[in-house]
Amino acid sequence: xxxxxxxxxxxxxxxxxxxxxxxxxxxxxxxxxxxxxxxxxxxxxxxxxxxxxxxxxxxxxxxxxxxxxxxxxxxxxxxxxxxxxxxxxxxxxxxxxxxxxxxxxxxxxxxxxxxxxxxx
Numbered sequence: 001x002x003x004x005x006x007x008x009x010x011x012x013x014x015x016x017x018x019x020x021x022x023x024x025x026x027x028x029x030x031x032x033x034x035x036x037x038x039x040x041x042x043x044x045x046x047x048x049x050x051x052x053x054x055x056x057x058x059x060x061x062x063x064x065x066x067x068x069x070x071x072x073x074x075x076x077x078x079x080x081x082x083x084x085x086x087x088x089x090x091x092x093x094x095x096x097x098x099x100x101x102x103x104x105x106x107x108x109x110x111x112x113x114x115x116x117x118x119x120x
Contacts, residue, residue, distance in 0.1 A: 052087035066091035
């Protein structure tokens with residue numbers, strides 16, 4: 001996760017994360033979260049463009065939130081374990097968060113997320 005462009009993600013006026021790195025270049029998207037020991041609350045990775053992900057070689061579970069071009073949630077794949085795969089052809093990007101964060105923030109399919117530059 002070499003990119004240091006951070007985004008702030010919010011929904012229903014609730015901060016979901018303010019340390020969301022973006023992966024837009026091919027190798028950043030390909031590598032994703034590989035090599036990381038885990039994610040903390042507020043951390044994540046926004047992969048764009050993307051409609052399919054895998055957790056091969058990862059050491060921890062994640063929540064994957066698939067978003068359309070308007071950042072509306074099209075599907076949620078909670079608690080994806082290492083080795084899992086998920087996809088959604090309607091998605092244009094994927095937000096990867098610490099496992100359990102989607103439920104903790106009550107993120108729902110159809111809900112729009114607000115993505116803007118972080119102040120960090």
